[in-house]
Amino acid sequence: xxxxxxxxxxxxxxxxxxxxxxxxxxxxxxxxxxxxxxxxxxxxxxxxxxxxxxxxxxxxxxxxxxxxxxxxxxxxxxxxxxxxxxxxxxxxxxxxxxxxxxxxxxxxxxxxxxxxxxxxxxxxxxxxxxxxxxxxxxxxxxxxxxxxxxxxxxxxxxxxxxxxxxxxxxxxxxxxxxxxxxxxxxxxxxxxxxxxxxxxxxxxxxxxxxxxxxxxxxxxxxxxxxxxxxxxxxxxxxxxxxxxxxxxxxxxxxxxxxxxxxxxxxxxxxxxxxxxxxxxxxxxxxxxxxxxxxxxxxxxxxxxxxxxxxxxxxxxxxxxxxxxxxxxxxxxxxxxxxxxxxxxxxxxxxxxxxxxxxxxxxxxxxxxxxxxxxxxxxxxxxxxxxxxxxxxxxxxxxxxxxxxxxxxxxxxxxxxxxxxxxxxxxxxxxxxxxxxxxxxxxxxxxxxxxxxxxxxxxxxxxxxxxxxxxxxxxxxxxxxxxxxxxxxxxxxxxxxxxxxxxxxxxxxxxxxxxxxxxxxxxxxxxxxxxxxxxxxxxxxxxxxxxxxxxxxx
Numbered sequence: 001x002x003x004x005x006x007x008x009x010x011x012x013x014x015x016x017x018x019x020x021x022x023x024x025x026x027x028x029x030x031x032x033x034x035x036x037x038x039x040x041x042x043x044x045x046x047x048x049x050x051x052x053x054x055x056x057x058x059x060x061x062x063x064x065x066x067x068x069x070x071x072x073x074x075x076x077x078x079x080x081x082x083x084x085x086x087x088x089x090x091x092x093x094x095x096x097x098x099x100x101x102x103x104x105x106x107x108x109x110x111x112x113x114x115x116x117x118x119x120x121x122x123x124x125x126x127x128x129x130x131x132x133x134x135x136x137x138x139x140x141x142x143x144x145x146x147x148x149x150x151x152x153x154x155x156x157x158x159x160x161x162x163x164x165x166x167x168x169x170x171x172x173x174x175x176x177x178x179x180x181x182x183x184x185x186x187x188x189x190x191x192x193x194x195x196x197x198x199x200x201x202x203x204x205x206x207x208x209x210x211x212x213x214x215x216x217x218x219x220x221x222x223x224x225x226x227x228x229x230x231x232x233x234x235x236x237x238x239x240x241x242x243x244x245x246x247x248x249x250x251x252x253x254x255x256x257x258x259x260x261x262x263x264x265x266x267x268x269x270x271x272x273x274x275x276x277x278x279x280x281x282x283x284x285x286x287x288x289x290x291x292x293x294x295x296x297x298x299x300x301x302x303x304x305x306x307x308x309x310x311x312x313x314x315x316x317x318x319x320x321x322x323x324x325x326x327x328x329x330x331x332x333x334x335x336x337x338x339x340x341x342x343x344x345x346x347x348x349x350x351x352x353x354x355x356x357x358x359x360x361x362x363x364x365x366x367x368x369x370x371x372x373x374x375x376x377x378x379x380x381x382x383x384x385x386x387x388x389x390x391x392x393x394x395x396x397x398x399x400x401x402x403x404x405x406x407x408x409x410x411x412x413x414x415x416x417x418x419x420x421x422x423x424x425x426x427x428x429x430x431x432x433x434x435x436x437x438x439x440x441x442x443x444x445x446x447x448x449x450x451x452x453x454x455x456x457x458x459x460x461x462x463x464x465x466x467x468x469x470x471x472x473x474x475x476x477x478x479x480x481x482x483x484x485x486x487x488x489x490x491x492x493x494x495x496x497x498x499x500x501x502x503x504x505x506x507x508x509x510x511x512x513x514x515x516x517x518x519x520x521x522x523x524x525x526x527x528x529x530x531x532x533x534x535x536x537x538x539x540x541x542x543x544x545x546x547x548x549x550x551x552x553x
């Protein structure tokens with residue numbers, strides 16, 4: 001109770017009413033921050049605005065900040081009791097106040113040797129987590145070795161994971177990111193993993209296309225085992241399996257081909273799933289933070305094996321340790337969170353572009369869209385006070401260089417949209433055609449774009465530059481680039497399971513930092529719940545309207 005009371009006291013603080021907030025407002029409107037062209041001439045400043053971990057380097061010198069700006073932001077972070085709030089999350093305090101829940105996703109990736117992490121009635125939630133991880137490893141080993149086979153005796157080489165939102169986006173992002181990592185790719189030989197999320201029947205056909213039900217395992221991912229879209233898709237796939245194997249007893253089919261990630265064991269059993277094939281998690285795991293739970297670990301371990309998924313969890317745990325121990329001035333999630341608050345709350349930039357210069361990270365922006373927008377898209381503070389400013393940002397993105405031929409025009413010459421540029425120093429699948437006359441390798445071309453975009457956003461192109469390039473005067477206004485577009489560059493040595501875990505946790509914690517400073521609850525999602533309830537009420541009416549429209553075509 002004392003912990004809850006202390007967090008309740010922290011929740012009463014309105015940072016926007018503090019002197020520290022007012023100082024940043026004055027700083028933002030006083031034109032005391034020069035253009036990035038000028039800021040980047042100061043090498044001492046540039047060196048200061050970096051942070052590193054082994055294999056990971058953050059350069060935020062192309063943010064529109066001075067060293068004074070950063071000191072003001074650090075002061076705001078201290079005023080918001082960032083350190084105390086981070087510790088409360090780690091300690092299992094119920095910081096999700098509207099649902100009276102702990103926020104324990106850091107416990108999901110802690111090794112067995114980690115210090116005890118008490119959450120709710122568990123003296124050590126890490127023990128609970130590893131019981132499930134051991135269960136997952138044992139089951140995955142049986143499937144991958146052929147000890148657990150389908151109802152007709154064939155090995156289960158393919159998996160369909162049925163879930164939506166956090167039960168889909170995170171696992172798919174990790175799956176795609178590791179498909180061409182050498183270690184993970186080798187471990188996945190002969191196996192296929194598909195995801196089914198959308199209730200649209202087209203998605204069912206896309207997931208099932210080319211798969212043989214006799215060699216396919218289905219995972220139903222739903223904490224409550226009542227999620228409307230997931231359960232409809234689950235019943236649909238189960239029916240398709242029964243049609244494909246008419247001579248198999250339905251109970252045997254469900255027992256051999258269907259498993260669940262759920263807290264509702266009774267509901268899963270009623271569906272025909274064996275109790276030992278239900279992999280649990282807890283209400284202190286939010287959906288968008290659940291990729292490190294059974295939701296992600298079961299399909300990913302079936303595909304890549306437990307060594308790969310443990311490396312992924314170890315990477316996330318390493319970032320957790322950094323987040324909870326590093327001082328503000330070198331703490332990557334804190335630095336990214338505070339500069340994002342500067343961009344959105346003080347400079348008025350409502351959007352953020354996530355630009356991974358890696359095709360392997362093609363689903364990363366979609367996952368972080370949910371992590372951030374579902375977390376921080378709030379209108380009231382923890383105590384219910386309506387915010388005097390807008391919290392959260394619109395997140396979007398595509399891999400480079402694809403995005404350069406899509407929406408970068410808006411970023412360079414339209415609205416100011418802060419950008420996160422993510423680069424990988426070493427390709428997962430290097431190609432070198434320089435012996436065939438190519439000047440650079442594919443990866444060198446990719447990385448040259450990664451570095452060039454950061455400078456192009458910062459410096460832009462002036463009229464003087466255009467004159468020097470002999471551009472006709474009639475085109476000066478069209479070809480002028482204002483620059484001063486803020487960005488940060490995150491450079492990873494390589495993209496493997498460990499570094500991917502680091503990246504995931506970095507962005508999860510960046511989101512939490514922003515929520516802690518704004519004083520909102522980043523761990524509930526009442527807007528999502530509203531949509532669910534309205535969908536249930538409107539189902540019959542929607543069917544009638546759809547039929548009416550059809551018959552009048």
